Amino acid sequence: MATKDEAESRLRSHVTSVKEDLMTGVSFMIPFVTIGGIFLAVGFMVTEIPGFAGTTETVFDTPGSAGWFLAQIGLLGLDIMIPILGAYIAYAIADKPGLAPGFILAYTVQQVPIIVEAGELVGIASEGASAGFLGAIVAGLLAGYVAKWIKGWNVPSAIRPMMPILVIPVFTTALLAPIMIFVLGVPIALADAALTETLQGMQGSNAVLLGLVLGAMMAFDMGGPVNKVAYVFGTVLVADGIYGPMAAVMIAGMTPPLGLALANFVAPHKFAPEMKENAVAAVPMGLSFITEGAIPYAAADPLRVIPSIMIGSAVAAGTAMGLGVGMPAPHGGIFVIFVAENVIGFLASIALGTLLTAGIVALLKPDHEDAVADEPEAGAAA
Numbered sequence: 001m002a003t004k005d006e007a008e009s010r011l012r013s014h015v016t017s018v019k020e021d022l023m024t025g026v027s028f029m030i031p032f033v034t035i036g037g038i039f040l041a042v043g044f045m046v047t048e049i050p051g052f053a054g055t056t057e058t059v060f061d062t063p064g065s066a067g068w069f070l071a072q073i074g075l076l077g078l079d080i081m082i083p084i085l086g087a088y089i090a091y092a093i094a095d096k097p098g099l100a101p102g103f104i105l106a107y108t109v110q111q112v113p114i115i116v117e118a119g120e121l122v123g124i125a126s127e128g129a130s131a132g133f134l135g136a137i138v139a140g141l142l143a144g145y146v147a148k149w150i151k152g153w154n155v156p157s158a159i160r161p162m163m164p165i166l167v168i169p170v171f172t173t174a175l176l177a178p179i180m181i182f183v184l185g186v187p188i189a190l191a192d193a194a195l196t197e198t199l200q201g202m203q204g205s206n207a208v209l210l211g212l213v214l215g216a217m218m219a220f221d222m223g224g225p226v227n228k229v230a231y232v233f234g235t236v237l238v239a240d241g242i243y244g245p246m247a248a249v250m251i252a253g254m255t256p257p258l259g260l261a262l263a264n265f266v267a268p269h270k271f272a273p274e275m276k277e278n279a280v281a282a283v284p285m286g287l288s289f290i291t292e293g294a295i296p297y298a299a300a301d302p303l304r305v306i307p308s309i310m311i312g313s314a315v316a317a318g319t320a321m322g323l324g325v326g327m328p329a330p331h332g333g334i335f336v337i338f339v340a341e342n343v344i345g346f347l348a349s350i351a352l353g354t355l356l357t358a359g360i361v362a363l364l365k366p367d368h369e370d371a372v373a374d375e376p377e378a379g380a381a382a
Helices: 002-046 066-094 096-108 112-122 132-151 160-200 205-220 225-238 244-266 275-287 291-300 302-323 333-339 343-364 368-381
Strands: none
Touching (some): 002 066, 002 225, 066 225, 096 132, 132 160, 205 244, 275 291, 275 333
């Protein structure tokens, strides 16, 4: 029994460690996505101003124009974000020696010519795909673990100073490059391409269903692993020119704190008096796309609050997808609304999710005084 418990404990610890490594990569990736998405969106917007060269369709065909420069910077940010994800996943596992191999390997499997040639050599048609964020995650994990393993080698003292800057990065890259390119790169690229194609083809009810799922995930743990999975899913699609899921994710992350704050203001008798301060703080947090503003409410009454915010966020995100709302910026909330596609739909979806969340919470929660009065009776019965 002890051996089984120890094995379960080790497995649980390893899973937790992997989640933390992935979240480290995501946290370092976000600023690159933010810069890329906003600059690209502003580049498109500039072309709509009278007197500026180009249009949104021809911005890349007008070199030297303001829109062209902005769009080029945006593309660089979006191109570099996926290798950054792989680099910092490896960094989280092996520290600095894992950084360069993680970046190089993740960047390598993004190169379409490399994947195409590798596919021809192994007899699998890659159809011009790249490995995307899935490949970056795999590259980062492998680079991190291999670099960590090499760090443990017992080497002569003369070589030890060269280990972190020469031996570990070079050996890690050399060992993993054939595996990432020929064994894993092509299948992952095909899987990523199939996923992207499916999402690009989602219209009508399918798009709404995707929004419902993403919205519920965003609200479920309010910034935890499930929330981050949905968020990363939306951000990486920005680089592929798919802006709907990002809009759904952002809206779904904004509505929990906004809805709970509204419920607190409208029905203050349902909440403890000290929660009013949380309501005041939750408004700017919600507007800024900081879902964690809902945590104090969920911690105080999880069984009523969490289902309520999941429903509100799911409906808001599904509505956004159904209305064709798009968001090329991966963060910023209401402060990046100027780059949204279908601004009215963006605001309407937030309003709907906020009202629905507030209404369900106010309906489910008893009066605070009644709930406090019932607690001693419940304790005595127990």
